[in-house]
Amino acid sequence: MVKNFTKLIFLAFLFSYTGAFAEGTKDLRPTSADYGFLNPWDWGGEFATYNAPADRRLYVHIADHTKEKIYLGFKAQVNPAYFRVKRPDGTIILNAVQIPNTNGSPGYIDSYTQAAAGPKKFNAAGYTAVVVDPDVNGDYYIELNQGDPNVKASPPAGNGGYRYPYFDITVADTTTNTIREGRLWARLWALSTGNQNQNYKARMYVLRDDSIRFEVNYNGIDPFGFGIVSNSYGITNTGNYVQDRKSTSQPKYTQGAVPYLPEHKIFLNPPDVNVYPFPNKLPQLSVTANARDLITGCISTGYCINIEATKPGQTEVKLDLDGIPGYQAGGRDRVVYGRIGTGVNCVYWDGRDGLGDTAFSANIEINYKYEAGLIHIPIYDAENHSAGYIFSLLKPNGQQDTLKLYWDDSNFNTGTGSKNLSGCTVPCRNWILNYGDERFLNTWSFAYDQTITLTNIQFEFCPPEVRNDTIIADQGKPTVIKPVQNDLAPLNQFDPSSFMITCGPSFGTATINASNQIIYTASSSYIGPDSICYRICDTANPASCDTAIIYIDVQDINQPPVGSTVNNQPVNNKTASVLTTPEDQSLAICIQWFEAEGQGVVASSLLNSPSHGVVTNFADGDSCFTYTPNLNYNGKDTILVLLCDDNAPPACDTLFIPINVTPVNDAPVILSGNGIPMQNDTIKTITLNEDTPKQICLTGSDVDLGDLGDVTAVNIAPAHGSVAGVSTGNKCITYTPALNYFGPDTLTVSYCDNGTPQLCDQVTIVLDVLPVNDPPVAVNDTLFLDPMESGCVAILKNDSDVETPRASLTFSISGAPKRGVASVNADSICYTPNAGYTLGLDSVVYTVCDAGSPVLCRQAVLIISIPKSQVPPFAVDDAATTPEDVPVTIGFLNNDFDPNLDPITPTILSGPFKGSAMISGKNVIYTPNTNFNGQDSIQYYICDNATPINLCDTAWIRITVTPVPDPPFVDDGTGNPLTRTSYTINEDTPITICFNVSDPDGGQTVDVTQVTPFVNLGQASGLSDQDTCFTYTPDPNLNGVDSVIVFICDDSSPANCSQVVVVINIDPVNDPP
CATH class of the missing domain: 2.60.40.10 (Immunoglobulins)
Known part of the structure; x- marks a missing residue:
């Protein structure tokens, strides 16, 4: 059991007028700039009029008439106007007094200052009051009237009602000159702010009949004419509090006719605790200690969920009916609501779950939510309220608890209404943009709440009703009887374990199966009446039980033949033992049967053909037939056979024959290669270009393994190419034609599954290698000449082309020499060096083209070396720069050459002097000494391989090592x-x-x-x-x-x-x- 009480502490600031001895205008208007006037017959309706209904009177309480007096003063907007005072019993103690309009006259209040100051007897700034000397204790009430001192005025024809800009009704102890605030109250206040967009900022104090009290801070609401009421239900009082509390937008009400429902006393100041003491007992919800008494009743009349409360309130009861812990909205769980009073209460429940079905008897969870000290503050036609309400609970210690606010505007006929059922932290419940225009908006809160959760609760309080049954049974044939179908255990389930046969049958046998059905079988030789008695109990604790009789009429019936064996295997419950046959293999099936009357079986037929095969050789009277599974099918299949005797009419029964078709390994089947279908074990023709590999991917099907399959072997290799990618797990191979080959080629491969044993399919793949034009091969040429000597080279003698004969190749000079003249002469290029050019190399770039389509060309170089005779190579000086401590690689041979094109060999002759050097190919790697910077050099020589002696030349490599800063x-x-x-x-x-x-x-x-x-x-x-x-x-x-x-x-x-x-x-x- 869990209890939750509101614990929010809030210290409220209560406005007080300095030096005030008043109760009236000073409370409706906290300052002179604020708005709030008495306004009977405006939108608040009848209020404080002559002979007003009791819930629309303006009361003032006298606790000690020997010491206390009532001081009154008013200002009326429309004259003449009158007021009078009545005793608690309704007799007049003060006859009608016309409200004066002259300052200083008794009963007239001239200004806000006077109204807020109170009677002049207690405050010199106040007004001259009319004094009433009470003669009994109790609630006196003040009545206002327009136009006549005795005849009650009718409501005004136009808008506005009767407005009183200032008023004061003060109770004072004349023996101590002490003002007694918290004595003036009404159950409905009809008020006005005087105009639109003039806000009402007063705080009103609600006192419930159970002495729980609240402060309601209107916090600048913008209502113009309005009524202030508080009740426990909301807009309406139908008893359905979920609907009663909803705001409405229809119908539209006329001025003075808004159906406010006053209930609670509403004060202008906190109720005087000497007259209205705080409650001595907090609201408390309790439930019976006997779990069986929590829910009483029956499905036929509905249930009471019994709870007891110390204070009136409302309750929300959640029933966990779906077996899932906790309340689940939208399913079988159910919420019921009830308004409860002091003492024991019945919250009605119709016994249905959240889906409208009868709730099952079971251990359930109940969650009670009790809200006590409710106040609803409805208001009509308050266009805007931008700041929102603030509700507070007043406490005996002078502190206040700020309360959450709730509302439900979901019933609006037009527009979209807001909703908050979980509560908001104040200030809230605010609205703008004329949201409240001609709408009846309700806001509620409560002082205390409590939650109780109980588990393992049962509602098994309706005894079961077990009803007799009448059935017809066939002679010698089992009959299934479902006796509980027409029995009733309201809101409780039957206990299956309690179901028992208590008598009979006399002419047969009866058993109860696992489904709580009675299987009755009459004797094969008996025809006539029989009966069975049975008893069943519900799941209540203690259980309730009832008995009934099943009346049975056993009729004469021809017993059908019954299958006894299939392929010499027994039949049980009309089902043969499972027959087995391998995939793609037929199965002979033979049936043996029993016929009780000894008649012949003359008719047999298929009631249901197999789903994965065919039946042949089946005819009436036959006992054998053949089952053939569909091609490549393996798995389960069934045959349903009907057996009939030769009686008229025949008696028939069914026989169910299950078959298991076991799988066998099927070879894969090649379907296509690169999308080309296989035909006659051949895929043709796959085309590819000369010198271009081609990937060939096979697609296959395998009954056993889906599309599994691999190219595992090349059975016949191609004559003009090679194959790669043959391996397990690979459906693709790559064929590469021989270099420059084009034309037809074939290969044969195996495509295998991964079964045991492995099975394969074979295919021959026909290829067509399409020719492509190859570019010619151009090879460099060399020409040795002496100075001033001309020479020619048959330039194509070492060039070639795959498709074009050398004689059909063409060539041209595409790069002229720099030190001579070159020309084409027939099949040669001729070269003459320039005059004076006696030593060195020159070159002619030429282009060779084939006769293909398109024409392809390649370039080569004719190198001319002058002279023919041996001359030494040329070594040229080099220079390099590197930072201190950084090695440098120098390509020192890049500018050296041998005019005879002989290979040259370098050797270091001397140096370096400030570092080290090492020759690597055409480079020398120089490393300066640590921290050295400055100039260094290497002398080297190069030699050719001329005979009889090598010819050489020398050069220098000069290196600059730039300094870098070194740290100390x-x-x-x-x-x-x-x-x-x-x-x-x-x-x-x-x-x-x-x-x-x-x-x-x-x-x-x-x-x-x-x-x-x-x-x-x-x-x-x-x-x-x-x-x-x-x-x-x-x-x-x-x-x-x-x-x-x-x-x-x-x-x-x-x-x-x-x-x-x-x-x-x-x-x-x-x-x-």
């Missing part, structure tokens, strides 16, 4: 960098550390610029002072091991730096006390 470093005494050193000092003792620093660049100032600690047990000083020293001072009283990184930098821009790690061991010393 701490010298370890051997010229190498020191990376780590250590020192030991005593606690609290500084140490100055100086380094021996080397600077490869020289000539610069070196300085210790930064010390970065690891452990930070001390401080460094003496930095950036143009020396290589710094001072380390340990922190006071610290000892241990500290480490710092020391940065040594030169004065370059940017600076070049190195670093050294200095470990400082700080030994402890004994400190004085």
Whole structure:
């Protein structure tokens, strides 16, 4: 059981007029700039009129008539106007007094200041009051009238009603001159703000009959003429609180005729607790301790969900009926609502679930939600309310709980209404854009709520009704009887385990099957009446039971033949044992039967043909037939056979024969290759271009394995090409024709499945290799000449083309020589060097073309070497640049050559002098010495392979090594960098550390610029002072091991730096006390 009470604490600011001794206008209008007037017969309807109904009177309460008096004052907008006062019993204690219109006259209030100040007796700024001296305690009421002191005025013909701009009705204790606020109240207040877009900002105080009280802050609502009421139900009071609380947009009401439903007392100030004490008991919901008494009743009359409350309220009961824990909306779970009063309540439930079906008897979960201290604040035609309401619960300790607000505008006939059933945090429930125009808007809240959840609740309180049955049974034949079908266990399920036969039958047998059916079989020789008694109970605890009789009429019947064996295997329940046959293999089926009367079986037929095969050799009277499965089918199949005797009419029965067709391994079937269908084990013709590989993919089908299949072997290789990609798991192969071959070719492959044993299909693939034009092959030529000597070369002698004979090739000069003249002469290119050109190389670029379509061409070079006789090679000087410490690769042979085109061999003759060098092919790799920068050189020579002696030439490689900045470093005494050193000092003792620093660049100032600690047990000083020293001072009283990184930098821009790690061991010393 879970209880949840509202715990929101909110301290409300209550407006009070300084020096006020009044109750009236000062409360409707918190300031003089605010709006709020009494307005009987406006949109609030009749209010405080002569002889008004009790729920539309304006009351003032007297608690002690010996001390308390009533002070009254008004200002009427329309004169003459009158007021009178009646005792609680309705007799007049103050006859009609005409409201004056002169300042200072008794009963006249001239201004807001006077109304807010109250009677002049208590406040000099106030008005002169009419005083009533009560003679009994109770609720007196004030009546207002227009035009006549005695005859009740009719409602005004036009709009506006009768307006009273100022009023005050104050109760005071004259023995102590104490104002008693919280005495003026009405169940309906008819008010007006005087005009549209003038807001009502007052706070009203609602007192329920159970003494629960609220503050309702209207917070600037814009209603013009309106009524203020509070009740426990909303817009209507039909008893269906879910509908009663919904706002409405129809019908449209006329002025003075809005059907407000007043219920609660509404005060202008918090009710006087001396007269209206707080409740001494909070609302509380309770349920009976006996779970069987939680839900009582029956399906025929409906159910009571029994709950007890200490205060009136409303309840929402969720019934978990679907077996799924918790309430599930939209399914079988159900919600019922009820308005409850003090004491024991019945929340009605019709016994149906959320789908309209009868709810099953079971252990269910019930969730009660109890809301007590309800207030509904309906208001009609309040066009706008931009700030929204604020509702608060008043508490005895003077504090307030701010409450959530709820509303349901889903019933609007036009437009779209909002809805909030889960509650919103105030201020809320605001609206704009004339949302409230001619609409009856309701807003509600409640002071307390409580939730109770109970599980394992049953509602099994209707005894079952078991009814007699009458059936007809066939002689000697089992009859299925369903006796419970017409029995009733309202809202409870029957207990299957309680179902039993209590008597009979006398002329047969009866058993109960797993489905709670009675299987009755009359004796084969008996005809006539029989009966069975049975009993069944419901699932209640304790269970309720009832009995009934099944009356049976056993009729004479011809018993049908019954199948006994199929293929010598027994038949059970009209079903033969499963027969088995391999895929694609026929099965002979023979039936043996029994006929009770000894008649012959003259008719047999198929009631249902097999779904995956055919039956042959089947005729009336036959006991055998043949079943043949469909091609390649394997799996289950069935045959239903009808057996009939030769009686007239015949008696027949069915026989169900199941068949299992077992699978066998089927060979795959090749369907196509590259989309070309296979015909007569051949796929033709797949075309491809000369010298272009072709992928060939086979598509197959395998009954056993879907489309599984692989090209596993080449049975006959192609004559003019090769095949690749033959492997398990590969449906594709690649055929590559022989180089430059075109024409027909064939190959034969096997396509196999992965069954056991493996089965294959074979196909011959016909190929057509289409010719393509190949470009000619042009090969460079060489011509050796002496100076001033001309020569020719048969240029095509070493060129060729696959399709075009050499004689049909054509050529032309496409690149002229630079040191001579070249021309075409028949099948040759002739060359004459320029005068004076005696040594070197020249070249002629020529183009060779074939006769194909399209014509394809290639280029080659005729190289001319001058002279013919042996001359030495030419070695040309080289130059290179590299940064300090960076190796460089120099292509020193790129500009060297041999005029006779002889190969040349390089050798280093001398150098380098400031580094090292190594020849690699046509390159030399030069590495400068560490930190060297400046000029270096290498002398080398190259030699050809001329005979009888090699001819050579020499050259220089000149290298510039550009300087790069080098950082200074701490010298370890051997010229190498020191990376780590250590020192030991005593606690609290500084140490100055100086380094021996080397600077490869020289000539610069070196300085210790930064010390970065690891452990930070001390401080460094003496930095950036143009020396290589710094001072380390340990922190006071610290000892241990500290480490710092020391940065040594030169004065370059940017600076070049190195670093050294200095470990400082700080030994402890004994400190004085």
